[in-house]
Amino acid sequence: MKKKDKYFTENQEKIARFGKALSHPVRVFILERLADNMQKCCYSGDMAEELPIARSTLSEHLKELKNAGLIQGEIKAPYIKYCIHRENWEEARQLMSQFFKK
Numbered sequence: 001m002k003k004k005d006k007y008f009t010e011n012q013e014k015i016a017r018f019g020k021a022l023s024h025p026v027r028v029f030i031l032e033r034l035a036d037n038m039q040k041c042c043y044s045g046d047m048a049e050e051l052p053i054a055r056s057t058l059s060e061h062l063k064e065l066k067n068a069g070l071i072q073g074e075i076k077a078p079y080i081k082y083c084i085h086r087e088n089w090e091e092a093r094q095l096m097s098q099f100f101k102k
Contacts, residue, residue, distance in 0.1 A: 011095055014091070014092075014095055015095050015096065015099055017068050017069075018068055018070065018092040018095065018096065019096075020064075020068065021064055021065050021067075021068035021070055024061065024064075026051060026053060026057075026058070026061045027061050027064060027065055029051065030047060030061060030062065030065060030071070030082075031065065031070060031071070031084070033047065033050075034071060034082060034083060034084045035084050035089070040083060040084075041074075041081050041082065041083040042081070042082055042083075043079050043080065043081050043082075044058060044059070044062060044079075044080050044081075044082060045079065047082075062080075062082060066082075068088075069085055069088040070084065070085055070088055070089060070092060071083065071084060071085055072084075072085045
C-alpha cells in the first residue's frame with residue numbers, strides 16, 4: 001500500500017484548526033473573557049452563569065477550544081479552571097496575522 005503524500009502544510013492545518021475553534025460566538029466570548037488582562041483564568045461554572053446556554057453546551061465549546069490548543073484546563077474537583085494556553089495563543093495570533101497579510 002502506497003503512503004499518501006501530505007498535501008497541506010502544517011501551518012495550513014493549524015490555521016484551519018484555530019479558525020474552526022473561532023467559528024462560534026460562544027467560543028469567541030470565552031476566549032475574549034479568558035484573554036482579558038483582568039481575567040487570567042475562570043471556572044466553567046462562572047462562565048455558565050454568564051451565558052444563555054446549557055452547561056453541557058458550554059462544556060462542548062470548552063472542549064473544542066481545548067482540542068484546538070487555545071485553552072487549557074486544570075481540574076480541582078469538582079471545579080475546572082480554564083486559562084488561555086499562552087504559547088498556542090501567540091502562535092495562533094502570528095499565523096492568523098501572516099495569513100491575513102497575504
